Amino acid sequence: MNTIKDQDLFKKQNLVRNIIEHSIEQANFTIRNLNKRPTVCTLMECENCLTDLMPIVKMIVDVHDVYAPVYDQMAMALDAAQVHGEPELIELN
Known part of the structure; x- marks a missing residue:
């Protein structure tokens, strides 16, 4: 078959x-x-990228929870960017 x-x-x-x-x-x-050149433009680019990708990753996490750490790391990176911190790179564990 x-x-x-x-x-x-x-x-x-x-x-x-x-x-x-x-x-x-x-x-x-x-x-x-953003970490190399912390300007308003790179901050907006980073925030836009993360906010665009996070819903897609969330849909995948809802079905494949093994990728939940990726979503969590993206959320932490977005939080760091929004408070003018230094977001850490995302890793696939």
Whole structure:
């Protein structure tokens, strides 16, 4: 019996991991920029990036709770950016 393409578990898990990894890469890029050049523009870029990516990561976390630490790290980075702190890079554990 052939599996239905949408039900191929390996491909689904691989897609989810790729989305998480891409989200982390994008968040870390803006965090690095903010930490190098703390200007209003880089602050806004960082906040925009994190607020755009966090709902996507949250949807994934609702189904795959193994990625919850990524969401928590993004929330802490956003909090740090909003109080003019130095956000830490996001890690995939």
